[in-house]
Amino acid sequence: MxxxxxxxxxxxxxxxxxxxxxxxxxSSYQAKMRAPGVRMITIDGKYRVWTQKVGxxxxxxxxxxxxxxxxxEYFENFPAHLAPxxxxxxxxxxxxSYHSDKTDDKSVWTIPRFVEEVEQVRQGLGLDxxxxxxxxxxxxxxxxYAAKYPQHLKGLITSNIGYxxxxxxxxxxxxxxxxxxxxxxxxxxxVAGLDTMGLRTLSAYITPAVxxxxxxxxxxxxxxxxxxxxxxxxxxxxxxxAVILPTMIAWDFQDQLASIQPPTLVIGSKYDFVPVAxxxxxxxxxxxxxxxxxxxxxxxxxxxxxQHYFPALIKFLRRTERKS
Numbered sequence: 001m002x003x004x005x006x007x008x009x010x011x012x013x014x015x016x017x018x019x020x021x022x023x024x025x026x027s028s029y030q031a032k033m034r035a036p037g038v039r040m041i042t043i044d045g046k047y048r049v050w051t052q053k054v055g056x057x058x059x060x061x062x063x064x065x066x067x068x069x070x071x072x073e074y075f076e077n078f079p080a081h082l083a084p085x086x087x088x089x090x091x092x093x094x095x096x097s098y099h100s101d102k103t104d105d106k107s108v109w110t111i112p113r114f115v116e117e118v119e120q121v122r123q124g125l126g127l128d129x130x131x132x133x134x135x136x137x138x139x140x141x142x143x144x145y146a147a148k149y150p151q152h153l154k155g156l157i158t159s160n161i162g163y164x165x166x167x168x169x170x171x172x173x174x175x176x177x178x179x180x181x182x183x184x185x186x187x188x189x190x191v192a193g194l195d196t197m198g199l200r201t202l203s204a205y206i207t208p209a210v211x212x213x214x215x216x217x218x219x220x221x222x223x224x225x226x227x228x229x230x231x232x233x234x235x236x237x238x239x240x241x242a243v244i245l246p247t248m249i250a251w252d253f254q255d256q257l258a259s260i261q262p263p264t265l266v267i268g269s270k271y272d273f274v275p276v277a278x279x280x281x282x283x284x285x286x287x288x289x290x291x292x293x294x295x296x297x298x299x300x301x302x303x304x305x306x307q308h309y310f311p312a313l314i315k316f317l318r319r320t321e322r323k324s
Contacts, residue, residue, distance in 0.1 A: 023098065023235050032099055041092075041124035043117050044108075049092060050099035051125060054079050057086035059317055060130035064094075064118065064138030068109075068244055071098045073232035075135075077302060081310040085317060092121055098235040109244040111251065115144045122152060129324075131317065133157040136299065143253050143260070150261040155320045157313065159267045160299050162278030163285075165251040172218075172273040173202070179213050180205040218273045221297070222304040229303055257285040263323070264289040265316040269297035269305065290316065 032038070037053040052072075061082070063075050072091035079089055093099040095108060095117060107113075118141060122130070131154055134142025139161030146156045162168040177194040180202070184191050191205065220229060264286050268279030276293055283291035292312035297305030 023237065028231060029099065039124070041121055043095065043120040043124075044113075047095055047101040047103060049095055049101065049117070049121065050097075051090060051092040051121060053125075054089040054091065055083045055087065057083070057088040059085065059087045059321065060090065060127055061087050061317075062090040062092065062118075062122070062125070062127060062130055062132050064092075064132070064134040064141050065097070066136030066138050067097065067236065068094060068114070068137050069097055069237035069239075069241065070137070071232050071235045073098075073235065074229050074300060074303070076228050077226075077306065081306065082314070085314050087317070090125060090127070096237055096240055098237060102237070106240070106243050109240060109247070111140065111144055111247060114141050115148060118145050119149055122149075128152055129154045131155045131157065131320075133159060133313075134161070135159040135302075136161055137248070140248075140251055140253070143256075146262055146264075147253075147256050147259050153262040154324060155316070156260065156262045156264045157267065157316065158264070158282070160269060160272050160274055160301060162274045163253045163257060163282050164278075165249050168274045168278055169249060171275045175218055175273055176206060176210065176214060177202065179210050179217070183207070183210055183213075217298065218271055219299045220304055221271060226303055229300065254285075257282060258287065260286045260289070262288075263316075263320045265313070266291045267294065267301065267309065267312060268292075269294040269299065269301040271296075271298040272301070273299060292316075 032050070032052075035052060039051050039053070040048040041051055043049055063072065063078065065072050065075065071093050075089075075091060082089060094114065096102050122128075130152065132142050132145060134140070134157070136159070139158040142156060142158055143161075143163075146153055174195060180191065181194055184205070194202065194205075216223060266279050266282045266286070266289060268274060268276050268291065270276065270293060279291050279293060283289050292308075294301040294305040294308045294312075297309060301309045
């Protein structure tokens, strides 16, 4: 029953997204393709994914964006904070993301295949004993990668992701219910059973105003939104979202947490839809793991709480480097 409820909830979430097709290339696309440090890496023997090396230093950090279907672009504030620490940063857009190849082959949309894609990117970039940071969906991939390929990692960072989709999805939709309740109260209305009604019923109350408030409270609290974040959001490929959703909502890494070997930092945020309790649970069950909760951040804490996000990340990198 819970699985069916979350599936309908997730399909609703897809229906609320703006476009269903891949965004057309714009001027920023051409600039990115010609930028210094860009390399197209062949994966699965036939597709090419976009990568870019930014800066030079002893510490190698590969970042995995969310989505699936988002882009590396919202990591563009990382160099300003990390370059002074000697971090050599590697961006990459996953298969079917804006700067990489697209395919209508639905068989590519599995978590194990994406994990192998990360490994092929690692090989293509010549990385070893590197740091891997995954945000949101990218955090799922980072955990799965660390469980399978720990020998290549010097350290693991998960950002704004939990360990079990049913847990953080329940919290996400409870937050929607809270917003709907406030909107109804402003209109002098009361809707009983918001927390228990089916999502197909609840969807009737998820208006554009509710969506906007959810985004501003739990996704990006920095207003107005930074132009780079707006650009990244415009470049999200949503065409294939429904294909991967059943896999994503069933994702459960709980029993594998104890298998994570590299030093790990789990980052959460006070206002994120991923519960703070999830981050604490991960810290307690992953060996050699530390946690940090961004006190003013939401899902994109690297933007709406950078004054806490980056010092926590840098502290982890410094500590791990000293011990390596």
